[in-house]
Amino acid sequence: MRSLWLDTHTVTAETQPFPVGQSYQAAVVGAGLTGLTTAVLLARAGLSVVLLEARHIAAAATGNTTAKVSLLQGTQLSSIRAHRSQELLQAYVEGNREAQAWLLRYLDERGISYQRRTAYTVAHTPQGAQLLNAEYDAAVAAGLPVHRQDSTELPYPVESALALEDQAQIHPVEVLDALAEELVDRGGQIVEGARLIDADSGSPVQVKTTQGELQAEHLILATGVPVLDRGGYFAKLKGHRSYAMAYRLPQGTVLPQGMYLSVDEPSRSTRTVLIAGEELLLVGGNGHVVGRADSHSAAVAQIQDWTQQHFPGAECTHRWSAQDYRPAGYVPFFGRLPRGGGNIYLATGYNKWGMTNAVAAALAISSEILGGQMPWAQQLAERGPSLKGALTSVKDNAEIGAHMAKDWAGAELSTLPDEPPVEGSGVVGRSSGKPVAVSTVDGTTRKVSAVCPHMGGILQWNDAECSWDCPLHASRFAPDGTLLEGPAVDDLKPAQGE
Known part of the structure; x- marks a missing residue:
């Protein structure tokens, strides 16, 4: 599964070998929108910057997004208002508004195309309409000029809709390419294939990666979920996977020009995409907690069936x-990492709205490092706990505990079948007294440990992407055990005797 964005634009910025033992004023980990924007902002201020990426630029969330740059965000605003406070909601919207303006101004300055569009949140049921009412109230309270509609340009009826004009849609890899180019032009270095393993809390920070070690006065973790467990953010977040597909429509088909997102389940997201003068339709949805879907391929098939129907x-x-990662209180985390010695920063918990929140986090973190002040950022960073957020976190972690017990029991009780799994499938069972994961992909059968090295979760097979996914904290691994995304930092070990 390769995204339209990665398939239609190649990042050309020059990368460097790992600079073993070198010292920098800032080391940024993660080459998505958060990491590259932060690195550029710090390089503009004259800091020496190195950007470390475990795989390649755009490998994770930014390269696989639906790329809507919108302040109307499904039910995000009403969720923040319900879990936090009006003041935090206002700070969140202010940060997203500033981030949106920065990003679109950057694209204008660099001559990168994007499309202005009206964003819509739609409901298909009376229950969804109630959610829309709460979102409307929250958006109005935050000062957004949203308005209600009873109909849309979609080829099917809706119960109700909210609209916010003058939002935008982008090609995210084109944006990352421009940021990477500017970073290199300003003297920054980009290193791919270097995964962060650990970092101390000293000054400077000693940064340990799979390619070697270096030092940095400031370390910024822009890795989706922090790969350093200090602060326990893995337990404050819930990892979700969702799907997207691009479609070519028959000649003469009228495509809806707005950016749409439904609040009813299963969710549906639509927007147009302009590629080499051709207009395609992008459809997404069917999000679920990582490692907890009965069938990932069935979720993909449902989107295909829905698209053919409409x-x-x-x-x-x-x-x-x-x-993507949903924080218990719905407000992203960015700022200093607890027990990081004051020199390690994190950004996480965008809840599927990374195009604005990534830039907001970059603005906030770079400002703090450079001695600036952003009142909205300070308010978000210094927020205290909330009762509803704490209850959501307790519920999330109770689910994790239940999965841990159930999955370990299943792995211990079942034995591996004698025959290898059929092509594209995987199975977990007991071998030599230990849980083992066996899969067959592209004609090759592989056996690896079925235990996630992060916190011991039993892995589940993802039949849509042919990967091993952890239902506890959303780490993912390739069939051969190679780590795809964390909070884990280690690959799966080969099964004993392999």
């Missing part, structure tokens, strides 16, 4: 998936 003759050109 857009007959649609031809799928690309399909992909993305991983």
Whole structure:
């Protein structure tokens, strides 16, 4: 599964070998929108910057997003208002508004195309309409000029809709390419294939990666979920995977020009995409907690069936998936990492709205490092706990505990079958007294440990992406055990005797 974005634009910025033993004023980990924007802002201020990426630029969330740059965000605003306070909601919207303005101004300055669009949140049921009412109230309270509609340009009726004009949609890899180019032009270095393993709390910070060690006065973790467990953010977040597909429509089909997102389950997201003068339809949805879907391929098939129903003759050109993290209180975390010695920063918990929140986090972190002040950022960073957020966190972690017990029991009780799994499938069972994960992909059968090295979760097979996914804290691994995304920092070990 490779995204339309990665397939239609190649990042050309120059990368460097790992600078073993070198010292920098800032080391940024993660080459998505958060990491590259932060690195550019610090390089503009004259700091020496190195950007470390475990795989390649755009490998994770930014390269697999639906790329809506919108302040109307499904039910995000009403969720923040319900879990936090009006003041935090206002700070969140102010930060997102400033981030949106910065990003679109950057694209204008660099001559990168994007499309202005109206964003819509729609409901298909009376229950969804109630959610829309709460979102409308929250948006108005935060000063957003949203308005209600009873109908849309979609080829099917809706119960109700909210609209916010003058939002935007982008090609995210084109944006990352421009940021990477500017970073290199300003003397920054980009290193791919270097995964962060650990970092101390000293000054400077000693940064340990799979390619070697270096030092930095400031370390910024822009890795989706922090790969250093200090602060326990893995337990404050819930990892979700969702799917997206691009479609070519029959000639003469009228495509809806707005950016749409439904509040009813299963969710549906639509927008247009302009690629080489051709207009495609992007459809997404069917989000679920990582490692907890009965069938990932069935979730993909449901989107395909839905698209054919409403857009007959649609031809799928690309399909992909993305991983996002929902914080218990719905407000992203960014700022100093607890027990990081004051020199380690994190950004996480965008809850599927990374195009604005990534830039907001970059603005906040770079400002703090450079001695500036952003009142909205300070308010978000210094927020205290909330009762509803704490209750959500307790519920999330109770689910994790239940999965841990159930999955370990299943792995211990079942034995591996004698025959290898059929092509594209995987199974977990007991071998030599230990849980083992066996899969067959592209004709090769592989056996690896079925235990996630992060906190011991039993891995589940993802039949849509042919990966091993952890239902506890959303780490993912390739069939051969190679780590795809964390909070884990280690690969799976080969099964004993392999």
